[in-house]
Amino acid sequence: MTITDPLPGTTDLPTAADLPTAAELAAFTLAAQHPVTHDWTDPATRLGTLADEHEFDLQLATDLDLAAQRAEFLNAGPAAPAYLNRWAAVSADLHAMLSIRFEGLDVTKPFVDVSVTSRPVTRADLPALADAARVYAAFHPPRLRFWSAAPMTDWADLDLDRRVLAAPIHTLRGHPVPDGLTLMPTTTTAHYADAQAAYDAVDASHPHHPQEARLLSAEDLQECIDAGTMFGIHWHGEWAGYAGTLAYTQLGLNAQVVQELLLTPHARGHGLGAALSTLLARHLPDPAQVLSGTIHGRNRGALNAATRAGRLDVGGWWWAGTDLP
Known part of the structure; x- marks a missing residue:
């Protein structure tokens, strides 16, 4: 206009x-x-x-x-x-x-x-x-x-928003991966309903989870598929979730930014989360890029998995009151 x-x-x-x-x-x-x-x-x-x-x-x-x-x-x-x-x-x-x-x-x-x-x-x-x-x-x-x-501990009395967990891809590839855990390129959205069911299961157990993480849209999933950077997670031969990125800049860095890291209920609780970043790093083509992504500061499980994989907490956003009515 x-x-x-x-x-x-x-x-x-x-x-x-x-x-x-x-x-x-x-x-x-x-x-x-x-x-x-x-x-x-x-x-x-x-x-x-x-x-x-x-x-x-x-x-x-x-x-x-x-x-x-x-x-x-x-x-x-x-x-x-x-x-x-x-x-x-x-x-x-x-x-x-x-x-x-x-x-x-x-x-x-x-x-x-x-x-x-x-x-x-x-x-x-x-x-x-x-x-x-x-x-x-x-x-x-x-x-x-x-x-x-600053680290999260510096502002412990304020509400956390999202943290950026990142590291150069080439530094992440050498971590161990459990036997039976693999990634395979995804070419369709056929498992989208399964992915939503997996999110729903976590939401049911953790009522705060919907404010911390949600499934990417079907359109965004297709964008990752088209980019060749969306993978199906397989655990002992059975589909067990999605792991995918898109290439764009984050904090001014040339990055592959995580769009989804999801494990289905049968694969949760086996300590597989950290290995997903490792497998992504091995499958992404440019080792000079940074593997980056945002994780809510209250999502301790996802934060711990990312740090165990070698991704570093390089900062994030906090909320502070304005005292405006």
């Missing part, structure tokens, strides 16, 4: 001159990453990748056409300018790129996303970040989400 008349509240909106460049945002983001990841790829290449990604953050900060599309699609109440990203002065030495987001696109679950900060966030910054989040007070977001490469 095209906006031809000025929208209410546009007189104080930022221009490109008021914002950092994509390259500057990339430098801020790289500085906030876990030190171990700096050795995994060429820094200049990673900065270029991050800059490309941050171009969209800047577009979301200035493009009223796009803001109007979001306002129309989400229909959360406020006018289009309220949906723009904001580059906010949080304190004397901290700026942050803020955006309004909705969990699962549910307009009853707004939150403020802190997508980039000019330096890594510390605990002392949280009150000022909450105050900066008031720019989105019209949405009444009760909490904000921020990234830190």
Whole structure:
């Protein structure tokens, strides 16, 4: 859609001159990453990748056409300018790129996303970040989400969101794999109903599980199949789940990002989880890529399996309250 008349509240909106460049945002983001990841790829290449990604953050900060599309699609109440990203002065030495987001696109679950900060966030910054989040007070977001490469124990009193577990593929291939456990390329979605039944079984035993993990859609499963990176897990000759990835960048890294690691009930409880990352690493074609993926911080079983396989917890997102009604 095209906006031809000025929208209410546009007189104080930022221009490109008021914002950092994509390259500057990339430098801020790289500085906030876990030190171990700096050795995994060429820094200049990673900065270029991050800059490309941050171009969209800047577009979301200035493009009223796009803001109007979001306002129309989400229909959360406020006018289009309220949906723009904001580059906010949080304190004397901290700026942050803020955006309004909705969990699962549910307009009853707004939150403020802190997508980039000019330096890594510390605990002392949280009150000022909450105050900066008031720019989105019209949405009444009760909490904000921020990234830190710090270990989970550093923010033990805050609610966890997802963690990134990653390692170069070539470092993961040598771990042992139990006899009888194999991967075979998947060419159809024939086992999708079986996979959903497996998720349902876990959900029935662990009521919190649906908030931590869910089965990828049939369309996403087909995308992985088309990419040649979706595999059926076989345990002593019987189909026992899915393991698959898609190639894209995560944290600026050239990665194969895990889309699904699923074991059916008959294969659970045998300590097979860690071996799935090992088998994926052996089947993926480029050892220079990183095997990466997000796991909810409360999903201890999946976190333990990934770390046993050699994947490292390189940071994640936390939730903090905004005190906004």
